[in-house]
Amino acid sequence: MPEGTKIADVDDVPESGSYRFTATDAFTNETEVILVRCEENPGIEAWRNTCTHESQRFDRGDGAAIRDGEIVCPRHGSMFDACSGACDNGPAAGTELPGVAVAVESGSVFLTDDNYAFLHAGGADDGPGSTSHISL
Template sequence: MSGRTRLTTVETVHENRSWLFTIRDQYGEPDEVILVPCEDDSGVEAWINRCTHEAQRLDTGRGAAMRDGQIICPKHGSMFDSCSGYCDNGDAADTTLPSIEVTVDDGVVYLTEDGVTFAHEGGIDDETDEDDGPSSTSHIGF
């Protein structure tokens, strides 16, 4: 484990039903992650924010749809166990959401997954340009 980054609290995740954030992989590519309530020892789990069936976002920025401890895919209704990530029904049956390692310490949730860094709270599209200048894919900086 290379370190940890404070994300939020277990209480916030339970109150809001989910908590969306963006990470960057070792190549700088963004991906979305959702924290969801789980009644295991830690109280939360983190999953990549994509249904395994058609890459549909589970949380589109308004919170993940949850029912009876399951995350519901808004497109086809497949339901994933919030603690294991496993789906036993619908179009995504017999698949498991990719997990992201988090650690809970004294009610605070930390990102501890190797090879990723915390980018910001919210989805990929919620990112703002820090210098408010035009975005560019050029390798030349000014």
Template sequence: MATLLTAVDDIPEHGSYLFTVEEADGGLEEVILVRLSDGVSAWKNFCQHETDQRLDRGRGAAMREGQIICPKHGSMFDAETGYCENGKAAGSTLVEVDVSVRHGQVYLTDDEVSFSHEGGIDDGGAPSSTSHLSF
């Protein structure tokens, strides 16, 4: 079953859209959506060199010329294929999550995971806000 995630227009052109999925074992995993010239791709939100290193730390993944950049070591992953040709993660590929686009909407279609909430794991499903106020 496909789950609506967001509109393609809501994914930053230079950055990512972060959401959390639940895996079959009940564990949570973050996923990033990135825009491509002809669609979108979705990748689990960790560098292959160090799996505890998030590519999107909650403010969008750093990107340059179609590459997702690891903020710790600078390895660059092709946004379309997930493959890395440089740095400490060279020769590795990001873990893909299946999504599809229909009528400008992005759907999670991966049978291995289910949608948990928008944002990162630590966000716990709380509504996102652009406000920086705290009380």
């Protein structure tokens, strides 16, 4: 097992789309991260869930738009390579998505980035939720 926290099973990451989770940085700031499929090893990449152009979220709860192996910004259409994070078109041309280190082993994805700690699945606004079935 790699050093790190299990985020999800590989099967949880859609072939076209993304798996969103929330992590905290060293200052306890919540940061949304997306997992996307990539044809290069390890087969899954993790990127901060924000376009480099105007801080637009790629995945707002229904998965990021992926076209021909590129993550599409829903606001201006800039496209980022799902494997490298590089953008060569639109308003974000010449930038790269900030990556988050993950490892894939035995069908699971682990957060291995020392700059982040896994908080919960879903977006920052989703929160871990209540496990109680009692309503008042």
